[in-house]
Each structure stands twice: as C-alpha cells, then as structure tokens.
Amino acid sequence: MNQAIGLEGMLRALAERHGRQPSGQDQAFGLASPPPPRKRCRAIAVAGGKGGVGKTTVSVNLGMALSMAGHEVILLDADMGLANIDVLLGLTPTRHIGHLLDGTCAIEDLLLPAPHGLKVVPAGSGTRRLAQLSNNEHAAVIRAFDDLVTPPDYLLVDTAAGVSDNVAMFAAAADDVVLVVCDEPASLTDAYAMLKVLSRDFGVRRFRMVANMVRNLGEAKQLHQKLARVSDRFLDVALEFMGMVPNDERLRQAIKRQSAVVDLWPSSRSGQAFKQLAGAVDTWGEPERLGLDRIAFFSRQAAVATGW
Numbered sequence: 128m129n130q131a132i133g134l135e136g137m138l139r140a141l142a143e144r145h146g147r148q149p150s151g152q153d154q155a156f157g158l159a160s161p162p163p164p165r166k167r168c169r170a171i172a173v174a175g176g177k178g179g180v181g182k183t184t185v186s187v188n189l190g191m192a193l194s195m196a197g198h199e200v201i202l203l204d205a206d207m208g209l210a211n212i213d214v215l216l217g218l219t220p221t222r223h224i225g226h227l228l229d230g231t232c233a234i235e236d237l238l239l240p241a242p243h244g245l246k247v248v249p250a251g252s253g254t255r256r257l258a259q260l261s262n263n264e265h266a267a268v269i270r271a272f273d274d275l276v277t278p279p280d281y282l283l284v285d286t287a288a289g290v291s292d293n294v295a296m297f298a299a300a301a302d303d304v305v306l307v308v309c310d311e312p313a314s315l316t317d318a319y320a321m322l323k324v325l326s327r328d329f330g331v332r333r334f335r336m337v338a339n340m341v342r343n344l345g346e347a348k349q350l351h352q353k354l355a356r357v358s359d360r361f362l363d364v365a366l367e368f369m370g371m372v373p374n375d376e377r378l379r380q381a382i383k384r385q386s387a388v389v390d391l392w393p394s395s396r397s398g399q400a401f402k403q404l405a406g407a408v409d410t411w412g413e414p415e416r417l418g419l420d421r422i423a424f425f426s427r428q429a430a431v432a433t434g435w
Contacts, residue, residue: 168278169414172205172301175308176317178288181339182307184382185372185404186285187215188397189305191387192405194245199279201238201272203248205297206287207260210250216241217385220249227271228264234271242390246279265296281408289317290324299329302414305369309340310350319357326364333414335369337404347371370404372397 173189175182183206190202204212213220218239226232239247260268272282284301286294298304304325308318318336325331336354338347351368358366372378375397381388389398 168272168280168282169303169411170272170282170284170301171303171305171408172284172286172298173305173307174286174294174298174321175288175306175314176290176319176321177313180288180307180309180311180314181372182288183212183215183285184378185305185307185337185339185401186283187212188387188389188401189404189408190281190283191241191243191245192389192401193281193283193408194243195389195393195402196405196409198281199244199277200281200283201246201248201279202241202283202285203272204250205268205284205293207250207293209287212247212285213239213249215382215385216247216387218247218249222249224248224250224268228260228267234274235276242387260293262292262296265293269297269300290321294321295325295329298325299331303411304331304334306334306336306366307339308336308350308354309338310346315350315354318354322354322358322362322364322366326362332363333365333367335367337369338371340374341371342374344371369407370400372400372404 173182173186186202190200194200202212204210207224210223212218218241220237220239222232222237224237227234227237234248237248239249241247272278284297286297288294306318306321308314322334325334336351338350341347341350347370348368351366355366355368358364373396375388375395377392377395378388378397381391384391388395389401392398393402
C-alpha cells in the first residue's frame with residue numbers, strides 16, 4: 128500500500144511540474160501548490176513495422192531539420208541493444224541508457240552534441256540487457272526526461288523495428304506517433320499490425336504516416352491510401368498523411384559519409400523533403416492525448432505487473 132501511495136505521489140509531482148493543477152485527492156496527500164508551469168516538450172515517436180524502411184534515417188534528418196529551423200531538439204535512440212544513431216552521425220558516445228538505469232549518470236550526462244544544435248541520447252549497441260528492459264525500466268527512461276533542467280521543444284524517439292514491448296512503451300508514451308512506410312508488401316502488412324496493436328492495446332488513436340523511398344508525391348499518396356483504406360475499415364484510428372521522402376542518391380551518399388543529408392546537401396530532393404516534414408510538425412495542433420497521461424498509464428501497468 129505504501130508503495131502504491133509512493134507511485135501515485137511521484138506521478139502527481141510529475142504532473143505538477145508540467146503545469147497541471149492538483150486535484151482535491153492530490154491535496155489529501157499533502158501536496159503543496161504547483162510551481163510555475165515548465166515549457167511544454169512535445170514527444171514524437173518515429174516507428175516502422177519492419178527493418179529497412181528508413182525509420183532511423185527519417186528520425187535523424189527530421190530531428191536535424193527541426194534544429195536547423197531554430198528548435199531545441201533531443202533525439203533519443205530507443206532501439207535498445209541495436210542502437211545506431213551515433214554511427215549514422217559519426218558520434219562516439221562514452222555512456223548510454225544503461226548507465227542512466229544503473230544510476231551512474233543523469234540524463235544530461237548522456238546528451239551528445241550533433242550538428243546544428245541537435246542533441247542525441249545514445250542507447251548501447253550489442254548490449255543484451257538493454258534489449259530486455261522491464262516495464263519499470265522503460266518507464267524510468269521515459270520519466271528521466273522530466274529531470275532535464277530545460278526541456279527541449281521536441282523530443283524525437285527513434286524506436287526499434289517491429290511491435291515489441293520496447294516499441295509499444297515508447298510509442299504509447301509519446302504525444303505523436305510517426306509511422307514510416309515504404310512501398311513493399313511486408314512494410315504495409317507490418318505497419319497495419321503496428322496500428323492494430325497500438326490502438327487496441329495501448330489506446331493510440333492518431334498516427335501520421337511518412338512515405339519513404341518513393342518516386343514522387345503521387346506514389347506517396349497512393350501508398351498512404353492503401354494503408355488508410357484498410358485501417359479505416361477495420362481499426363478505430365486516424366492515419367494522416369504527413370509527407371514523403373523520395374529516392375535520392377544524395378541521401379544514400381550522406382548515410383555512407385555518416386552525416387545527415389539536410390546538413391550535407393540541404394538543397395537536394397531528400398534534403399528539401401525533410402525540411403517540409405519539419406515544417407509540417409510546426410503546424411500540428413495540441414496533441415489529443417498528452418504523453419504525460421501515457422507515462423502515468425505505463426507506470427500503473429508496471430506497478431500491477433511487478434508489484435512495485
């Protein structure tokens with residue numbers, strides 16, 4: 128019982144730091160009036176149903192494009208155990224998420240500077256323990272970002288491929304979910320499976336789709352319509368078309384050079400496409416369901432599952 132009270136108190140304190148007024152029940156736990164509201168950080172999870180759809184490339188370039196537009200952005204590599212954002216950007220981390228969970232460093236200690244002010248939080252690669260995090264540990268990583276003295280404008284989360292517990296936790300804890308899809312049967316099938324799991328089991332109702340590696344805008348919209356027709360018929364979700372990234376040799380060259388194409392060749396077709404995606408993010412209204420609510424949800428789920 129004391130553990131349950133401690134968990135609820137922690138979640139209410141987290142809510143107050145985001146500016147929510149305490150309820151009468153909160154006051155019963157002896158909480159003081161909340162401090163001034165913190166800057167709102169929008170958490171965006173970038174997901175893909177299968178490997179090879181370009182999810183991490185989209186995450187890196189979208190994050191840098193937002194930074195180039197003047198936003199403060201943190202990019203979290205949440206592909207635990209198989210992390211590669213640091214490799215794509217030519218960074219050399221000395222610590223990773225595992226050190227945060229061990230208590231040997233704070234979240235600020237993990238921030239790696241990348242070009243144009245982008246900051247990267249690396250996850251360990253080839254670390255079996257990180258690939259097998261418990262629900263409590265996933266929730267701890269999510270909550271750690273509330274400890275940042277100055278929250279960023281955007282927190283981008285590059286999730287792992289597939290629909291593992293790792294992916295579900297981070298996607299459902301975010302304010303928005305961006306689904307990267309390419310025109311392959313396996314990509315479409317797995318994207319639908321992800322929509323189904325996240326909506327049915329975790330209450331995510333709104334998704335935004337990026338068509339990757341397409342020839343033109345017409346092909347991108349056709350790809351969106353293929354997936355939207357099925358999801359509209361069988362799932363209670365909204366799948367919005369966010370934009371597209373074309374097949375572009377410059378993008379492939381940038382990957383080989385361990386750089387973002389928006390940094391090396393901002394005027395290329397793919398560089399311009401990522402700038403447009405960043406512009407689309409700026410037009411989004413308030414999320415239908417704040418990530419804070421989902422953090423609380425998963426903390427409660429972890430408490431039930433583990434007896435915490």
